[in-house]
Amino acid sequence: MTSSAESSMPALLDDFLAYTLAGSRPAPDDAQGVCANDVRWQWLDDGVLQLEPAAVSNPPEGASLTGVRSVLASAGVHGDETAPIELLSLLVRDIALGRAALTCRLLVILGNVEAMRGGCRYIDDDLNRLFSGRHAQVPHSQEAPRAAALENAALRFFADVAAGPRSRGTRWHVDMHTAIRASAFEQFALLPHTDAPLSRDMFEWLGEARIAAVLLHTTKGNTYSHFTAEACGAEACTLELGKVRPFGQNDLARFAGADHGLRRLLAGTHAAAQPSLPRVFTVIGQITKQSDAFELLVAADVPNFTPFEQGTLLARDGEYRYTVSHPEERIVFPNPTVKPGLRAGLLVVETTGETLAALA
Structure with missing residues (x-):
């Protein structure tokens, strides 16, 4: 039976993926609202949605927001990597219905929307090689404007005064992918190279998310997580969560560890048992x-x-x-x-x- 909350929920929250793939755009008066638990949401762009709990978006007079966590969760930077895109769409729906707790600021991004619609990795150029300004080198690429738009979305989100000072642990970016091929470690993470020390919080969170291995870059790159780590001071990672499959053909239960890890990050909770750290x-x-x-x-x-x-x-x-x-x-x-x-x-x-x- 459909609940009253479900029947009254805006289509873009009920199925953010389907709404985005259809090319739908809300009217100005319908681009923001309030859902379960007084979470405020705002549609910002094609595939870009911001959600904030009331304590953050409308704090009590005199309350300090210093240290409030801001999390950017992205998927679909490669359009054919469908499993994490589906996970994010379900997460949006669960937050809107009050089934998933949100105690921090959240920006949900579905990356290469045109490639998602075409069922391909990219149209002209690999979007995940065009960040940190590299999109300016390929001005005629269909991916170049999207790379610039996603950079600006991250900069605006992390620059918001509600994010507090740029202290460690307040800014996170989890960019979720799937690999083209099989792996000795089905689910692994890549950490961008920055001048900052590696974070124990990040490694412990990856352990909670049941990520088996971590790959450390030793030079700076042009991926989305490199950009947010360097330009926004975020604790950033790229997650590889299995193999490329068409929409609707993913066994999402295989990625329960990463899904639960992200939900705990947003809720501000931790796994009951101390996690094993990845290799x-x-x-x-x-x-x-x-x-x-x-x-x-x-x-x-x-x-x-x-x-x-x-x-x-x-x-x-x-x-x-x-x-x-x-x-x-x-x-x-x-x-x-x-x-x-x-x-x-x-x-x-x-x-x-x-x-x-x-x-x-």
Whole structure:
């Protein structure tokens, strides 16, 4: 039986994904409102929705908002990575119905909406390589305006006075993806490289979300999580939650750990038991495709984090060679079909002990 709350709920909250895919846009008078538990919501742009509990959006006189957490939760930066998009849409509905608690500011972003509608990864260019201003280098790309819009959405959200000072732990960005191929660790995270120490809070949250492994970047990049970490001071991560599948064909129960972890982050609660921290791998090399003559010398279906021994030739492109130089290196994101000049694979080594021992 449909409850009165469900029957009166705006369509964009009831199924944010379907509303976005349909290209619907609310009339100005219908672009904001109040749902269960006095949570205030506001539609800001195609695939962009902000929600705030009443204590944040309308605080009592004299109340301080210093330290209030602001969380950006994004998915669909690659349009064919559907499982986390579906998770976010269900999360919006549950908050609107009062089934999921919200004690912080939340910005929900569905990233590459046009690619989502087309059932493809991207239209012209990989959106997750166009942040930190790189979109200006491809002005004619259909992804360039969206990259600029998503940068501005994050900057406005984290610059809001309600977010308080830029202290650690008050600004979070969880960017959810799915991998193209299988992985030795089905669900893993990537942390952007910044000058700040690694956060124990982040590692403990990843453990609560049942993330098995963490990949540490050692150089700055052009992903959305790199942008928010660098430009907004956010505790940012990219989550890889399984394999690419069409809408409606995902077993969302497989991602319950990440879903519950995000819901606990928004509710301000923690798992009942102390989580096991994930294993840690650090990037030590990159395979770059230099021309269309590029050859990646691994099986087409090799899983992420497959180990290779020292001396193994992994790629060649004219005079360019990539040979394993450490006793063991694992390959992540091998993809020979990228455009020349782009990354065709990352190489990592395990650094669990020293990384966890040094957490701040």
